[in-house]
Amino acid sequence: MYLAVAVRGFRRYASYRAATAAGVFTNTVFGLILVYTYLALWDERPDLGGYDQAQAVTYVWLGQCLFAALALQGGGVEAELMERIRTGEIAVDLYRPADLQLWWLAGDLGRAVFQLLGRGVVPFLVGGLFFPTALPSRFDTWAWFAVALALAAVVSFAIRYLMALSVFWLLDGTGVSQVMMILGAFFSGMVLPLNVFPGGFGDVARALPWAAQLQVPADVLMGETAVAGAFAFQAVWAVVLLAAGRLVQSAATRRVVVQGG
Amino acid sequence: MAERGGVREGLRAYRMIAGMWVRSGMTYRVSFVVTLLGNLVMTGLDFVGILLMFSQVDSLAGWSLPEVAFLYAASVTSFGLAHLAAGSMTQLGSRIRDGSFDVLLVRPVPVLAQVGGDRFSLRRFGRVAQGGVVLGWALVAADVDWTVSKALLVPLMVVSGAAIFMAVFVAGAAFQIYAQDAAEVQNAFTYGGTTMLQYPPAVFGKDLVRGVTFVLPLAFVNWVPAAHVLGRPYPLALPGWAAFASPLVAAGCCALAGLAWRTGLRSYRSVGS
Numbered sequence: 001m002y003l004a005v006a007v008r009g010f011r012r013y014a015s016y017r018a019a020t021a022a023g024v025f026t027n028t029v030f031g032l033i034l035v036y037t038y039l040a041l042w043d044e045r046p047d048l049g050g051y052d053q054a055q056a057v058t059y060v061w062l063g064q065c066l067f068a069a070l071a072l073q074g075g076g077v078e079a080e081l082m083e084r085i086r087t088g089e090i091a092v093d094l095y096r097p098a099d100l101q102l103w104w105l106a107g108d109l110g111r112a113v114f115q116l117l118g119r120g121v122v123p124f125l126v127g128g129l130f131f132p133t134a135l136p137s138r139f140d141t142w143a144w145f146a147v148a149l150a151l152a153a154v155v156s157f158a159i160r161y162l163m164a165l166s167v168f169w170l171l172d173g174t175g176v177s178q179v180m181m182i183l184g185a186f187f188s189g190m191v192l193p194l195n196v197f198p199g200g201f202g203d204v205a206r207a208l209p210w211a212a213q214l215q216v217p218a219d220v221l222m223g224e225t226a227v228a229g230a231f232a233f234q235a236v237w238a239v240v241l242l243a244a245g246r247l248v249q250s251a252a253t254r255r256v257v258v259q260g261g
Numbered sequence: 262m263a264e265r266g267g268v269r270e271g272l273r274a275y276r277m278i279a280g281m282w283v284r285s286g287m288t289y290r291v292s293f294v295v296t297l298l299g300n301l302v303m304t305g306l307d308f309v310g311i312l313l314m315f316s317q318v319d320s321l322a323g324w325s326l327p328e329v330a331f332l333y334a335a336s337v338t339s340f341g342l343a344h345l346a347a348g349s350m351t352q353l354g355s356r357i358r359d360g361s362f363d364v365l366l367v368r369p370v371p372v373l374a375q376v377g378g379d380r381f382s383l384r385r386f387g388r389v390a391q392g393g394v395v396l397g398w399a400l401v402a403a404d405v406d407w408t409v410s411k412a413l414l415v416p417l418m419v420v421s422g423a424a425i426f427m428a429v430f431v432a433g434a435a436f437q438i439y440a441q442d443a444a445e446v447q448n449a450f451t452y453g454g455t456t457m458l459q460y461p462p463a464v465f466g467k468d469l470v471r472g473v474t475f476v477l478p479l480a481f482v483n484w485v486p487a488a489h490v491l492g493r494p495y496p497l498a499l500p501g502w503a504a505f506a507s508p509l510v511a512a513g514c515c516a517l518a519g520l521a522w523r524t525g526l527r528s529y530r531s532v533g534s
Contacts, residue, residue: 018442029449032469033457037321040464044318172292178299182306191310198316 001098002106009077009110013118020118023068027123031064035131049195054134055222059193061127062218065120066149069112070156070213073184074177077108078160082173085164094253101161101245108157116149134222141220144227148217151234155212158241165245168252189215209237271371278378286382293384300387304341307459308333308395322463327402328491329461334399335415335483336458338392339422340451345386347427349379350434351451354444357437363531373522376434403491411490414504418490421507422482428514429454429477435518435525454479462496470496481510 013020038056042048051059066072081104084090093100127133136142163180167173185191187210194215197205205211212234219225286293311333315326324332353376356362365375396419405411433447440446454473462470462484474480474497481503488495489504 016442018440019445022440022443022445026445026449026453029453030456033453033460033465036465036469037460040322040460041314041318044321048317174292175295175299178296178303182299182303185303186306186309191306192313196317197313 002102005103005106006110006113009107010114011110013111013114020115023119024122027064027067027119028126031061031123031127034060034063035127049193050224051193051195051222052134054132055224056193057127057131058133058135058222059218061124061131061133062221063190063214064127065116065124066152066214066217067190068119069116070152070188071108071112071160071184072156072188072190072210072213074160074180076111076157076160077104078164078180079173079177081161081164082167082176085167086171086173091256094256100253101242101249104161105154105157108160109153112153112156136221136223141223145217145221148220148230148234151231151238152213152217154238155209155234155241158238158245159209162241162245162248165248165252168255184210187211188213189218193218195219209241212237267371271374274370275374275378278375279381282378282381283383286384297384297387300384301391304337304388304391307337307456308391311459322461324461324463324493325403327399327404328493329459330395331399331403331491332461332483332487333459334392334396335418335422335487336392336455338389338396338419339482340426340455341385341388341392342419342423343426343430344451345383345389346423347377347430348385349381350376350430351444351447352380353434354437354441357441360531362529366529372526373431405490406492414486414490417505418483418486418507421511424511425479425482425507425514426451426454428511428518429479431515431518432521435521438525438529450477454482458483467497474499478510478514481507 035057038060039053042051042053042056046052048056063072068075071078081090084093093103096103128135136145160180163176164173166176170176187194187205187208189205189211194202194205194211196202206215216225216230216234220227220230308330311326311329314321315329319325321329353362356365356376356379365372368375400415429450430447433450437443437447454477457465457473458479462480470480474485480496484496485499486504486507487493489501495501495503
């Protein structure tokens with residue numbers, strides 16, 4: 001059943017063709033701007049954050065590739081979930097003979113796969129064609145990268161699900177979405193790779209769950225980190241956040257008063 | 262004469278629509294203050310990113326932190342003003358898809374004024390405020406050899422820059438009449454444009470700089486006038502008077518955007534829903 005929900009999520013996003021093409025264009029333009037900025041930065045300080053220029057470039061295009069798929073600044077199924085909580089339609093979901101969290105997770109994973117293929121691959125290829133990148137040639141590195149991506153998708157969902165549930169108390173999702181955008185842009189490393197963040201601030205940023213979404217997969221792909229440690233970091237955050245989501249969910253559903261009408 | 266009457270009527274309608282949205286936004290005062298602050302923080306993050314970069318290097322393509330901050334602030338303030346006035350234009354596509362755009366067409370009020378004033382929100386002022394603060398700091402911190410013409414050029418640059426970005430918003434809205442689902446293409450030029458202008462022109466490839474100087478003349482938002490104020494070489498070795506050409510460029514952009522908007526409107530076909 002959850003597979004069917006995931007397929008439905010994939011199909012739904014696949015129907016917005018013009019929007020997908022427009023997204024590809026935007027991600028490519030932003031990638032170009034960032035690449036030039038990073039090249040200037042790494043010209044000034046080669047080996048900044050332990051990356052060489054090719055790795056910095058790879059990091060930029062990976063960020064553009066994953067931006068929509070991992071909904072790094074929000075914009076996944078949680079937007080719809082918040083709307084359903086606000087309007088009360090969530091009551092219908094609660095009566096389904098399915099687990100609420102798994103239901104939405106399946107839908108979000110379907111969405112993520114579509115946006116990775118539809119929106120992410122092209123900017124990544126453009127980047128690889130026109131700029132020197134540091135992509136691995138070994139098959140097993142790519143396989144590890146795929147695992148890291150899957151874990152990243154779960155962590156990403158778990159963060160957004162938890163935040164969306166707060167609408168049960170806040171009744172309006174605008175503020176939460178904004179907080180999610182701010183934290184996501186900064187601590188996932190979209191603004192600047194987290195390994196460039198200086199000192200103790202950098203240590204904190206690299207320990208937060210947002211690091212599991214872009215920084216960790218990037219380092220796995222470029223062989224900058226031990227694979228086992230990276231997976232453990234992602235898995236621990238996934239479990240902790242999903243469990244927290246369950247707790248909040250059961251507290252929230254006790255609050256729901258179904259009104260007739 | 263008819264033309265001037267149309268503009269006046271449009272501005273009046275814009276003021277009324279914007280005013281209505283401001284009143285509606287003020288209904289929930291706490292929510293308004295929170296989103297305003299959120300906007301301030303969100304737009305400020307770009308600058309934190311630049312500060313983080315400069316915690317690792319002393320200069321970027323030869324520009325110091327106050328100089329880059331000057332570019333950043335000029336770009337953000339201009340963009341913020343344009344976004345405050347015309348940011349709603351990005352949502353035109355969704356209005357076309359759900360059919361509510363047709364309602365705007367039958368009202369006896371200029372359509373551009375209605376689309377521009379639609380969902381007008383003062384919380385967008387957060388970006389202008391944040392840009393203004395950084396601009397103030399950059400003007401003090403940067404090593405500028407002030408003259409009267411330079412001092413006059415700064416406000417002229419910000420206002421002209423806002424007009425150029427506004428033209429991009431209007432042209433983008435016209436494009437959305439053709440491609441209804443493509444609001445993101447507009448984002449590439451608006452948000453992408455303002456992001457690009459935050460960094461020195463020397464960072465980017467020659468062709469890219471040529472493109473944003475002669476094709477989509479974003480360089481006149483801040484790069485060219487800022488080069489004069491900071492005493493830096495002009496991008497693409499433009500002549501000296503180019504620094505003062507921003508108002509002309511802005512007027513040209515607005516005229517072209519108006520033309521694009523009219524052409525788009527004439528070719529509009531309702532989706533029928």
